[in-house]
Structure formats: C-alpha cells, structure tokens
Amino acid sequence: MWFFVFDTIFIPYMISKAQVKHIRSLDSKKMRYDCKQFIVEGSKMVQELVKSNFQIVAIYGTKVWREEYLTSNEAAVEYFEITDADLRRISNFTTPNEVLAIVQLPDLPLAHEGGITLALDNIQDPGNLGSIIRIADWYGVSSVVCNTKSVDFFNHKVLQASMGSIFNVPCMTIDLRDYFLSQKERETYACVLNGDDIHTCPKISEGILVIGNESNGVSAELLELCSHRITIPKKGRAESLNAAVAAGIVCDVLI
Amino acid sequence: MWFFVFDTIFIPYMISKAQVKHIRSLDSKKMRYDCKQFIVEGSKMVQELVKSNFQIVAIYGTKVWREEYLTSNEAAVEYFEITDADLRRISNFTTPNEVLAIVQLPDLPLAHEGGITLALDNIQDPGNLGSIIRIADWYGVSSVVCNTKSVDFFNHKVLQASMGSIFNVPCMTIDLRDYFLSQKERETYACVLNGDDIHTCPKISEGILVIGNESNGVSAELLELCSHRITIPKKGRAESLNAAVAAGIVCDVLI
Numbered sequence: 001m002w003f004f005v006f007d008t009i010f011i012p013y014m015i016s017k018a019q020v021k022h023i024r025s026l027d028s029k030k031m032r033y034d035c036k037q038f039i040v041e042g043s044k045m046v047q048e049l050v051k052s053n054f055q056i057v058a059i060y061g062t063k064v065w066r067e068e069y070l071t072s073n074e075a076a077v078e079y080f081e082i083t084d085a086d087l088r089r090i091s092n093f094t095t096p097n098e099v100l101a102i103v104q105l106p107d108l109p110l111a112h113e114g115g116i117t118l119a120l121d122n123i124q125d126p127g128n129l130g131s132i133i134r135i136a137d138w139y140g141v142s143s144v145v146c147n148t149k150s151v152d153f154f155n156h157k158v159l160q161a162s163m164g165s166i167f168n169v170p171c172m173t174i175d176l177r178d179y180f181l182s183q184k185e186r187e188t189y190a191c192v193l194n195g196d197d198i199h200t201c202p203k204i205s206e207g208i209l210v211i212g213n214e215s216n217g218v219s220a221e222l223l224e225l226c227s228h229r230i231t232i233p234k235k236g237r238a239e240s241l242n243a244a245v246a247a248g249i250v251c252d253v254l255i
Numbered sequence: 256m257w258f259f260v261f262d263t264i265f266i267p268y269m270i271s272k273a274q275v276k277h278i279r280s281l282d283s284k285k286m287r288y289d290c291k292q293f294i295v296e297g298s299k300m301v302q303e304l305v306k307s308n309f310q311i312v313a314i315y316g317t318k319v320w321r322e323e324y325l326t327s328n329e330a331a332v333e334y335f336e337i338t339d340a341d342l343r344r345i346s347n348f349t350t351p352n353e354v355l356a357i358v359q360l361p362d363l364p365l366a367h368e369g370g371i372t373l374a375l376d377n378i379q380d381p382g383n384l385g386s387i388i389r390i391a392d393w394y395g396v397s398s399v400v401c402n403t404k405s406v407d408f409f410n411h412k413v414l415q416a417s418m419g420s421i422f423n424v425p426c427m428t429i430d431l432r433d434y435f436l437s438q439k440e441r442e443t444y445a446c447v448l449n450g451d452d453i454h455t456c457p458k459i460s461e462g463i464l465v466i467g468n469e470s471n472g473v474s475a476e477l478l479e480l481c482s483h484r485i486t487i488p489k490k491g492r493a494e495s496l497n498a499a500v501a502a503g504i505v506c507d508v509l510i
Contacts, residue, residue, distance in 0.1 A: 252504045
C-alpha cells in the first residue's frame with residue numbers, strides 16, 4: 001500500500017509558446033510601451049521589486065526562490081513555479097538567476113514635488129543610466145527625467161545597473177525642453193567643460209542638475225534654458241569624465 | 256597610348272589566415288601576456304596611441320585613415336592598408352572603425368615615484384576599470400595598480416572605456432598585498448561603508464586610494480594594511496554606489 005504526500009510533490013507550471021513569445025517581446029522598447037509591461041530578472045532585483053510599490057503582473061521562478069524570499073504577506077502575487085529549462089527560455093541572461101517577473105510600467109505624475117531633479121540629455125549607455133539612477137537613490141534625489149532619445153529606463157541592462165534603485169526613485173521619459181519651460185521658477189545647473197568650478201557653488205536642496213550626452217554634452221537648445229553652467233575642475237589630461245562619474249561628483253558636491 | 260599613374264593606384268595589403276589567427280588570439284589575456292602584445296582599435300584610440308610612448312608593432316587600416324591621421328613624423332610605424340573586409344576579419348567590433356593596431360605590452364617599473372596611486376582590489380567590470388583609468392588621468396593620478404584577480408588592463412572593453420587615458424597613466428597588475436607591504440611609509444585610504452566621512456578628510460598630494468570589488472568591497476587582508484577608512488556619506492536609500500562612481504567622488508574630494 002502506498003501513501004502519497006501531495007504537498008511535497010513539485011509539479012512545475014508549463015510555460016506556453018505564446019507566453020515565451022510575449023515575455024521575450026518585452027525586450028523591445030516599443031512592445032514595453034504598447035503592453036505597458038516590463039521585465040525584472042534575478043533574485044536580488046525581484047526581492048527589491050516585491051518590497052516596492054510597483055504592480056507585479058506575474059513572477060516565474062523556482063520553488064526554492066519562493067520558499068526563501070516570498071513572505072506570506074507578499075505571496076499574494078501570481079507566482080508560477082517553473083523548471084530551469086523554462087526559465088532559460090524566457091530569460092535575457094546567459095545564466096538565469098532563479099526568477100523573472102513581469103511588471104506593470106509605472107504611470108508617474110510629472111508634477112514637481114520639490115527637491116532635486118536629475119535631468120539627463122540623451123544618455124545612450126544603459127550602464128551609465130543605471131548607475132545614475134543608483135546615484136540619485138544614494139543622494140536622495142526626488143526624480144530622474146530623461147528625454148525620449150535616451151536609452152529607456154526599463155531596458156534590462158539599465159535595470160540591472162540600477163541595482164534595484166529604479167524601484168526607489170521616480171524615473172520619467174519626457175520632452176526635456178517642455179519640462180524645463182514648465183519649471184522656469186527652478187534653478188537649473190548644466191554640467192559643461194567651461195563653466196564655474198563646482199566647488200565654488202553653494203549646496204542646494206532644490207533645483208535641476210543637467211547631465212549631457214556621453215560624446216556631445218548638454219545640447220545647445222537645453223543649455224540656453226539653464227541658469228547655471230558648472231564644471232568639475234580637471235587636474236590632469238583626460239578630455240572628459242564618464243557621464244555617470246560626472247553625475248556622482250556633481251551630486252556629492254552640490255547636494 | 257596609355258599613361259599609368261602608379262601612385263594613385265591603391266593595392267591593399269592582403270592579411271594572411273595566420274595573421275588573422277594571431278590578431279584574434281590577442282583577445283585572450285593569456286595570449287596577450289605570452290606574446291607581450293595587445294590590440295588597440297578605432298580611429299580615436301589609435302590617434303591617441305600614435306601620440307603616446309607605446310611601442311607600435313603594426314597598424315592595419317584604411318588608406319583614408321592614414322592620409323587623414325598619420326603625420327609624416329609618425330608614419331615611421333609599419334602601416335598596412337587593408338580592405339574593409341579584412342578589417343572585419345581581425346576586428347573585435349561589430350562595426351569596425353577604420354583602424355586596428357598591434358602594440359607592445361608596456362614593461363613598467365614598480366618603483367613609487369610620488370603622488371597618488373589608485374589601487375583596485377578585484378575590479379571585475381571592464382567598463383568600471385576603463386572609467387577609473389579615465390578618472391585617474393583627469394585628476395593627475397600617478398599610477399593605477401590592480402591585483403591579478405581584476406579584469407585585465409589590456410582587455411579591449413577596458414581600453415575603449417578608458418577613452419585613450421590608458422596611454423597617459425601607468426597601469427600595473429601586481430600582488431596588492433606585497434605592494435602595500437613595500438609601500439609602508441605611504442598613507443593608504445580604503446573606501447568602505449562605515450569609515451570616516453570623506454568630507455572631513457584633508458586634501459592629499461601623496462598616498463594610496465583603495466577601491467574595492469563591485470560586490471564585496473575591499474578585502475579583509477588589504478583592509479588590515481590600510482591606515483585610513485573613508486566613506487562617501489549617503490543621503491538616500493541605495494545600498495552602495497558603482498565602483499567607478501565612488502572612485503570619481505573620492506578623487507574629487509581628496510585630490
């Protein structure tokens with residue numbers, strides 16, 4: 001005679017071809033905005049996600065991951081236990097890290113609620129954008145805005161480089177010129193190569209810090225709307241600093 | 256009757272299979288150190304290279320590139336005009352950028368010649384290492400040293416991220432513990448999460464700044480040899496900053 005202990009038997013959820021296709025399609029920016037969904041991957045990132053206010057559509061992960069990281073309070077989310085083989089089918093990683101979540105794109109207000117805004121003019125490198133979101137989170141920046149030509153906030157490389165800070169700092173893609181015109185009462189500080197030494201500027205608790213494109217800096221059309229031009233003084237020979245490094249130094253000095 | 260004007264006829268140099276194999280093999284760290292050679296790619300990088308003291312073994316590039324960028328003084332280097340198809344065969348880039356050079360690995364002295372040294376303990380990301388070399392060049396740092404577990408200085412992604420600064424700052428891979436023991440008379444400043452606020456530290460013109468691994472920070476065995484523990488104060492929520500961003504802030508504050 002046999003006894004079956006059903007609750008110890010792991011019956012994986014089988015992902016359909018259509019689901020694989022949908023999840024993989026969210027790698028494209030157009031699809032993310034059409035479906036209003038994006039992907040968060042990896043154990044650490046999904047742990048930060050479940051603690052955040054972001055709306056989770058579904059989590060696909062291992063049994064071990066759920067048991068270790070989803071508390072009873074958070075277990076209300078739709079969780080599908082899948083096999084490693086299925087995780088590899090839907091993952092962006094060469095070596096998937098236990099879990100992947102589909103998340104609702106946040107619908108953020110554009111209204112200014114005080115504090116410092118980091119404005120990014122045409123940042124192209126996903127690692128730079130992710131690092132800048134992390135800097136914003138470290139220095140308690142209120143929001144990060146970038147123009148439509150920049151790399152997308154919800155690109156998977158940006159999310160990884162942000163190390164979960166994307167869940168703490170409101171990030172919006174907007175027309176920066178319109179935004180600057182709507183925020184005329186605020187001081188704006190553009191990082192350029194021939195402005196005032198940042199070390200001579202007083203600390204600020206309110207205003208917009210503008211970081212330009214990796215190759216071309218802040219565009220002329222935005223520069224004419226900025227009230228201050230600031231520079232990190234050079235002591236050696238390099239032509240410039242990496243955009244994320246410059247953002248970090250400016251935040252450390254001014255905030 | 257026909258007249259031939261020979262010097263306007265472009266006869267490309269044909270790269271052999273063995274040459275392609277040799278050049279491609281330099282993508283491996285082991286081969287770079289066995290052959291004492293590395294690869295520099297792209298118009299801007301090779302322009303910086305020809306202005307530097309690095310020993311160039313050969314340059315493979317287009318006729319246009321040579322005419323535009325190699326002055327008569329620099330034209331002493333072995334220059335091979337090749338076709339775009341051959342450039343694609345030897346390049347690391349998806350879209351090769353006009354020129355590729357084979358360069359002798361520099362044989363640098365370990366002796367300390369004063370100033371600031373940046374010591375990197377197990378930096379893994381090539382973009383971070385390249386950005387840190389660029390920071391060192393911007394702040395006039397005397398040398399950058401990293402331990403043997405770090406990503407290699409002559410990895411092609413490190414070189415690209417350094418934006419040519421690799422030619423301006425002496426960079427050495429060494430045993431950091433031995434190095435610290437040999438430099439006992441110098442002050443050493445380790446970046447940690449619970450040290451003294453960097454803004455309370457006086458400026459320095461001499462000493463070793465230690466940046467740790469992206470995930471684990473400065474290792475315990477190096478930390479015990481450091482005379483100061485310094486911290487970039489946090490005003491928000493992120494757990495940490497990117498290693499290159501932290502290096503930039505520390506250099507800006509202390510140098």
